[in-house]
Amino acid sequence: MSSDSRLRLSPSSVNDYNNCPQLYKYRSIDKLPQPPSLDAERGTLVHTVLHDLFEKLPQDRTPAHAIELLPKSWQEQIEAKPELATLVTNEKEWLDRAASLLTTYFTLENPATFEATHREMHLEDDFEENVYLHGYVDRLDVAPTGEVRIIDYKTGKSPKYGWEEKALFQLRVYALLYWKTNGVLPRLLQLIYLGDGKLVKSNPKLSDLESAEKFLHRTATDIFISIEKNYWPPKPSKLCDWCFFKTICPAHND
Ligand code: SF4
Known part of the structure; x- marks a missing residue:
């Protein structure tokens, strides 16, 4: 692969693939347009x-x-x-x-x-020889003590009990990217849910970031296999009701 054809991963594309490979294909391989939501x-x-x-x-x-x-x-x-x-x-x-x-x-x-040190901060990494990992952080604050917190605003409601870890995955990827590029482990990850006025917080440990990193490597491997075999199984779930591609998805058009 040339550097231009590297697999580009972000927290949302990784979530797409793991939620539904067919959805990932529509969005990231076929790059089908979607109307604004x-x-x-x-x-x-x-x-x-x-x-x-x-x-x-x-x-x-x-x-x-x-x-x-x-x-x-x-x-x-x-x-x-x-x-x-x-x-x-x-x-x-x-x-x-x-x-x-x-x-x-x-x-x-x-x-x-407080001062917001960075807003809409782009973080990136040459994650593997053929994989580029990146993401945009809503806000990253560096305290006078040097401690770092990563903030993401959500206009929806907070996740139901038990789903917080899944919601934090995006911020763990940002923390991993920041740690790789700056050598600093962020002290706090915080999701701000404006839909119901709740916060989800986590103090990440290095082991959390290493788990996220392993998950990213596994997902990249799985995507390469899907590309090689042109195998994109649809994975029907509650998400289908919100999916723009439902009308063309094989899971709903047999
Ligand atoms: S409709 Fe459901 S199964 Fe089909 S692509 Fe969308 S999320 Fe996947």
Whole structure:
């Protein structure tokens, strides 16, 4: 493989493959287009505002200022993707929902009390000779003591009891990437769920990152086998109800 044709892995593509190889194929091999999803676009809008909020002076990082940023960010999002204008039929309701998510954010953190060292930080690694691993971290804070925490904002609800570990996989991959590139083990991983105002936290140990690394190697091996054999079994689950490809998926069209 040339360096351009390396297998590109990210936490979401690894999840796709493990949830359903057929879904991974549609998205990552065939690269079939998907229409914008309202949930994803709402997430983008809220992420943009939280990103821009840290451009302001600490005393100006207030709920009112965050909500003030919404209309301009939304306008820029529509300019970049004009089809959103028809997708969102009630703009007031749409912006009110985003404002409510931002208000919830302030019940979980006080952004006036710290600096966000990195926002939308791209982490990458030549993971194997033929595998490139990367991801975008919503926020990575380095404390004056040098301790690192990795933050990811979610606009949905927190996972049900017992599913937190699966949810933390994404942040463990980011922690692994940061550890590989900077030699520092992040002290805290934190998922911020704005949908129900809950936090999922973890203090990662090196063994957690090594487990994530082994899982990534196993997944890369399995994907190479799938590519070689052109074998992408569909794996029906509750996810199918949300899957854009259900109408063409062999599991639902026999
Ligand atoms: S409909 Fe279900 S089985 Fe088919 S690709 Fe989507 S997630 Fe996989």
